[in-house]
Amino acid sequence: MTKEEIFEKKPLIKLNNKIFTCPTSAAMELIGGKWKSVILSHLMGEKKRYNELRKETPMISERTLSIQLKQLESDGLIKRKAYTKKPPLRVEYCLTPFGETLVPLLKTIINWGVEAAQEKGEFIIE
Amino acid sequence: MTKEEIFEKKPLIKLNNKIFTCPTSAAMELIGGKWKSVILSHLMGEKKRYNELRKETPMISERTLSIQLKQLESDGLIKRKAYTKKPPLRVEYCLTPFGETLVPLLKTIINWGVEAAQEKGEFIIE
DNA sequence: CGGTATCCTCATAGATACTG
DNA sequence: CAGTATCTATGAGGATACCG
Numbered sequence: 001m002t003k004e005e006i007f008e009k010k011p012l013i014k015l016n017n018k019i020f021t022c023p024t025s026a027a028m029e030l031i032g033g034k035w036k037s038v039i040l041s042h043l044m045g046e047k048k049r050y051n052e053l054r055k056e057t058p059m060i061s062e063r064t065l066s067i068q069l070k071q072l073e074s075d076g077l078i079k080r081k082a083y084t085k086k087p088p089l090r091v092e093y094c095l096t097p098f099g100e101t102l103v104p105l106l107k108t109i110i111n112w113g114v115e116a117a118q119e120k121g122e123f124i125i126e
Numbered sequence: 127m128t129k130e131e132i133f134e135k136k137p138l139i140k141l142n143n144k145i146f147t148c149p150t151s152a153a154m155e156l157i158g159g160k161w162k163s164v165i166l167s168h169l170m171g172e173k174k175r176y177n178e179l180r181k182e183t184p185m186i187s188e189r190t191l192s193i194q195l196k197q198l199e200s201d202g203l204i205k206r207k208a209y210t211k212k213p214p215l216r217v218e219y220c221l222t223p224f225g226e227t228l229v230p231l232l233k234t235i236i237n238w239g240v241e242a243a244q245e246k247g248e249f250i251i252e
Numbered sequence: 253c254g255g256t257a258t259c260c261t262c263a264t265a266g267a268t269a270c271t272g
Numbered sequence: 273c274a275g276t277a278t279c280t281a282t283g284a285g286g287a288t289a290c291c292g
Contacts, residue, residue: 037158108230116152
């Protein structure tokens with residue numbers, strides 16, 4: 001189906017075995033939730049090791065980071081690559097080509113987040 | 127603080143009395159969750175009565191729709207206007223100027239949702 | 253018409269400890 | 273190093289009934 005047909009006919013969308021009635025809710029299934037877009041934004045343009053991600057997202061618990069990474073991987077947005085089989089392990093995460101299609105959206109989110117903070121929030125210099 | 131300074135100094139962001147370490151998570155505080163962006167996308171460009179919104183988002187329960195509308199209102203993204211005081215009530219919702227700043231982001235989400243559905247999902251014609 | 257109130261379930265997320 | 277296991281807490285969301 002072409003984009004034009006989709007906007008015109010508004011079909012139901014089946015994704016991850018769930019039914020969505022609009023593209024917005026289908027998108028939120030993949031990148032919604034509290035942390036997914038945060039993790040994805042850290043992988044924009046560069047691969048990261050697990051520990052790098054962990055240090056850059058200190059407010060995400062280890063367990064949650066692990067679960068979200070698995071979901072992002074099974075949704076085809078990121079790729080996990082293990083370089084070693086025995087400890088010390090070396091695992092890197094990066095965006096898949098499908099995940100790369102998110103980059104403009106992620107940038108838009110970041111930019112709007114800055115504007116929202118300027119409008120409604122305050123900044124705290126550490 | 128200017129955008130450039132924010133990107134450079136990465137300050138903490140205080141919003142709704144919570145602390146965020148990046149603009150992405152601050153943005154998700156306001157438009158994340160399962161339904162907020164869906165509701166906002168239905169208000170793009172036009173005001174809607176409560177019942178119109180309800181019919182256009184049949185998968186959102188009444189209770190949830192009500193709660194989300196209140197949150198969006200208290201976050202300054204939408205405006206509620208009551209035209210009558212006694213039943214039959216007439217209430218309309220529309221984006222505030224701050225909410226309007228979300229339109230480009232909402233359009234990007236919708237577009238990416240369509241692409242994701244084309245890539246990973248399937249369409250069901252009713 | 254435009255909601256609330258009540259009660260409920262389940263997914264999401266956190267803390268801490270442990271492991272190949 | 274890169275995770276799991278376990279246990280717990282929170283809150284998002286649903287069903288149904290009711291209200292001004």
